[in-house]
Amino acid sequence: MNNVVAQLQRQFHDYLVSLYQQGFLDNQFSELRKLQDDGTPDFVAEVVSLFFEDCSKLINTMSRSLERPENVDFKQVDSGVHQLKGSSSSVGARRVKNVCISFKECCDVQNREGCIRCLQQVDYEYKMLKTKLQDLFNLEQQILQAGGTIPQVDIN
Amino acid sequence: MAVGDLSSSSSSSSTELHVLAVDDSLVDRKVIERLLRISACKVTTVESGTRALQYLGLDGDDGSSDLKDLKVNLIVTDYSMPGLTGYELLKKIKESSAFREVPVVIMSSENIQPRIEQCMTEGAEDFLLKPVRLADVKRLKELIIRSVEAEEEHKAKHSCPNRILQNNTRGVSSLDDDDTPSSKRMKLESRVHV
Numbered sequence: 001m002n003n004v005v006a007q008l009q010r011q012f013h014d015y016l017v018s019l020y021q022q023g024f025l026d027n028q029f030s031e032l033r034k035l036q037d038d039g040t041p042d043f044v045a046e047v048v049s050l051f052f053e054d055c056s057k058l059i060n061t062m063s064r065s066l067e068r069p070e071n072v073d074f075k076q077v078d079s080g081v082h083q084l085k086g087s088s089s090s091v092g093a094r095r096v097k098n099v100c101i102s103f104k105e106c107c108d109v110q111n112r113e114g115c116i117r118c119l120q121q122v123d124y125e126y127k128m129l130k131t132k133l134q135d136l137f138n139l140e141q142q143i144l145q146a147g148g149t150i151p152q153v154d155i156n
Numbered sequence: 157m158a159v160g161d162l163s164s165s166s167s168s169s170s171t172e173l174h175v176l177a178v179d180d181s182l183v184d185r186k187v188i189e190r191l192l193r194i195s196a197c198k199v200t201t202v203e204s205g206t207r208a209l210q211y212l213g214l215d216g217d218d219g220s221s222d223l224k225d226l227k228v229n230l231i232v233t234d235y236s237m238p239g240l241t242g243y244e245l246l247k248k249i250k251e252s253s254a255f256r257e258v259p260v261v262i263m264s265s266e267n268i269q270p271r272i273e274q275c276m277t278e279g280a281e282d283f284l285l286k287p288v289r290l291a292d293v294k295r296l297k298e299l300i301i302r303s304v305e306a307e308e309e310h311k312a313k314h315s316c317p318n319r320i321l322q323n324n325t326r327g328v329s330s331l332d333d334d335d336t337p338s339s340k341r342m343k344l345e346s347r348v349h350v
Contacts, residue, residue, distance in 0.1 A: 031289045040190070047187060047190075054182065089265060089287050090181070090287045
């Protein structure tokens with residue numbers, strides 16, 4: 001039984017490390033993990049869930065604002081990018097945040113096509129991260145169900 | 157509505173602070189709430205400057221609050237919010253008779269020096285760069301507790317309360333040691349006392 005737990009813990013550790021190494025997550029994610037304890041075992045999952053909902057909503061709004069070439073509301077788009085950048089930064093969603101930086105630049109010069117490309121990229125990145133984190137949380141659940149504890153992962 | 161109350165007993169071992177956190181981002185509200193709760197603070201979160209003023213009872217025309225028993229030890233607010241910005245909220249709080257002595261900390265994702273100076277000049281206690289971390293909150297809490305204890309001690313010695321916080325803020329030397337690269341605390345070299 002211990003072998004199973006140890007194996008799962010190893011898997012979890014390696015997977016999380018790879019997410020940092022591949023740039024999906026940054027240090028802020030590890031800061032959030034510090035805030036999770038036995039009393040609040042779902043804290044990180046809840047926060048990222050809110051983040052993904054945010055992504056979906058904001059991407060929809062920005063998509064509508066960018067729809068008609070003759071009538072783009074860049075102020076609206078800029079507001080959306082600002083919010084997305086903020087929340088991605090708060091959860092450690094590094095790739096999403098980085099796209100937002102390029103996105104803002106396109107917005108500043110009112111480059112509609114650039115904005116659309118960035119929007120597609122942001123959509124791709126948040127969905128990719130969502131899948132990755134779902135896999136991570138599944139591993140967590142498996143560890144707990146096997147009677148083990150979630151490993152601390154030091155990324156430095 | 158949560159009403160925080162400072163223990164007025166002589167024991168200063170655990171002072172539970174009541175913090176009002178203002179941020180239009182749901183994600184950030186959740187994070188700041190957790191950061192504060194883990195630091196043993198009571199937390200009330202609101203989503204806008206307007207809601208914050210309503211909570212404080214400052215949405216009337218005068219600067220006095222209807223909520224005389226409401227104890228808030230710290231207000232943490234985002235800078236960029238739709239409607240009332242964090243700066244405008246700061247001004248209203250400092251203009252009020254009921255809450256002008258409550259420390260107000262501004263959070264922002266943007267490191268804009270003129271913005272920081274504007275807030276500090278208006279009386280902000282500190283300016284934090286987002287994303288906010290546990291170390292930031294712990295530091296804030298220590299600062300607030302020290303000033304609360306100093307005020308209580310002063311009240312015990314003298315019959316009339318004194319504005320300790322305004323007088324000794326720049327003299328909190330231990331915080332000056334925190335100049336590590338990871339420190340995000342913004343300091344002005346000279347602070348104008350209005």
